[in-house]
Amino acid sequence: MKLGFIGCGNMATAMMKGIIGNGIASPEEIIGSDVSEAGLLKAKDTLGIQVTGDNREVASAAEILVLSVKPQFYETVIDGIKDVVTKEQVIVTIAPGKTLQWVEERFGRPIRLVRTMPNTPALVGEGITAACRNENVDDDTLSEVLRILRGFGKCEVVPEHLMDVVVSVSGSSPAYVFMFIEAMADAAVADGMPRAQAYEFAAQAVYGSAKMVLETGKHPAELKDMVCSPAGTTIEAVRVLEEKGMRSAVFEAMKACTAKARGL
Numbered sequence: 315m316k317l318g319f320i321g322c323g324n325m326a327t328a329m330m331k332g333i334i335g336n337g338i339a340s341p342e343e344i345i346g347s348d349v350s351e352a353g354l355l356k357a358k359d360t361l362g363i364q365v366t367g368d369n370r371e372v373a374s375a376a377e378i379l380v381l382s383v384k385p386q387f388y389e390t391v392i393d394g395i396k397d398v399v400t401k402e403q404v405i406v407t408i409a410p411g412k413t414l415q416w417v418e419e420r421f422g423r424p425i426r427l428v429r430t431m432p433n434t435p436a437l438v439g440e441g442i443t444a445a446c447r448n449e450n451v452d453d454d455t456l457s458e459v460l461r462i463l464r465g466f467g468k469c470e471v472v473p474e475h476l477m478d479v480v481v482s483v484s485g486s487s488p489a490y491v492f493m494f495i496e497a498m499a500d501a502a503v504a505d506g507m508p509r510a511q512a513y514e515f516a517a518q519a520v521y522g523s524a525k526m527v528l529e530t531g532k533h534p535a536e537l538k539d540m541v542c543s544p545a546g547t548t549i550e551a552v553r554v555l556e557e558k559g560m561r562s563a564v565f566e567a568m569k570a571c572t573a574k575a576r577g578l
């Protein structure tokens with residue numbers, strides 16, 4: 315199997331690291347291109363993949379081709395490769411807002427296409443990716459693409475109309491979680507804890523809490539209630555978070571994120 319990545323930035327690197335680390339593909343089976351010479355050298359040195367400055371070389375060589383550039387560069391990239399892509403190859407997109415129909419129209423002829431939305435925890439094998447396909451992708455081909463996407467975390471097939479929601483709930487959400495960890499650590503530092511220790515305690519608390527939601531199957535509210543003793547310390551913190559509008563801030567931020575994805 316030959317895997318190609320056009321654009322070797324943050325997301326592609328996270329995906330390739332998981333794919334190689336989990337033995338889904340070897341570095342020799344991956345080829346990447348990028349406009350940035352420094353990015354290419356980094357990908358070659360850290361991942362051992364084959365690299366080139368020519369997107370068309372990647373598009374010709376890959377059986378599964380990931381378009382891992384920013385959404386605003388999709389049109390130029392597709393224009394540059396569309397005549398070398400065959401209908402046997404599978405194109406995988408990872409850009410917010412770029413619908414199956416939009417990408418098909420840019421290629422201007424039938425292609426096999428899987429639209430996905432990964433996230434950067436892929437870098438540590440804990441990503442979650444949503445995927446949907448066009449009508450030219452059969453079940454076996456989709457299974458093969460999902461096997462690759464599961465090389466760096468979980469992957470679920472969702473209807474295309476949910477892809478913009480996925481952007482806000484998992485594609486972008488690591489940023490909000492990092493802000494939350496940073497804020498908790500800052501507060502712990504303000505109360506006297508050394509900074510490195512504060513990051514460790516805050517991050518582990520988030521990690522363990524997420525694991526409890528995933529593994530116990532309990533409603534998050536029930537788990538929250540379990541921490542809140544009557545007249546205790548936690549309910550005081552919860553009271554202040556409600557007063558400061560934490561839920562509403564998250565709600566509004568995610569609605570803005572989804573709306574932005576829809577407009578890209």
Ligand SMILES: NC(=O)c1ccc[n+]([C@@H]2O[C@H](COP(=O)([O-])OP(=O)(O)OC[C@H]3O[C@@H](n4cnc5c(N)ncnc54)[C@H](OP(=O)(O)O)[C@@H]3O)[C@@H](O)[C@H]2O)c1
Nearest residue numbers: 321322323324325348349350353382383384385409432485
């Ligand atoms: N980062 C995330 O958390 C995340 C999560 C989910 C999905 N995504 C999606 O993943 C895609 C890539 O994001 P990213 O964060 O990895 O971006 P990134 O770090 O900027 O990587 C993109 C790379 O592509 C290069 N590039 C630009 N134009 C090119 C062209 N015409 N041909 C070949 N390479 C080109 C860029 O070079 P220059 O820097 O020189 O422009 C850069 O090295 C985006 O569509 C993004 O929305 C990202």
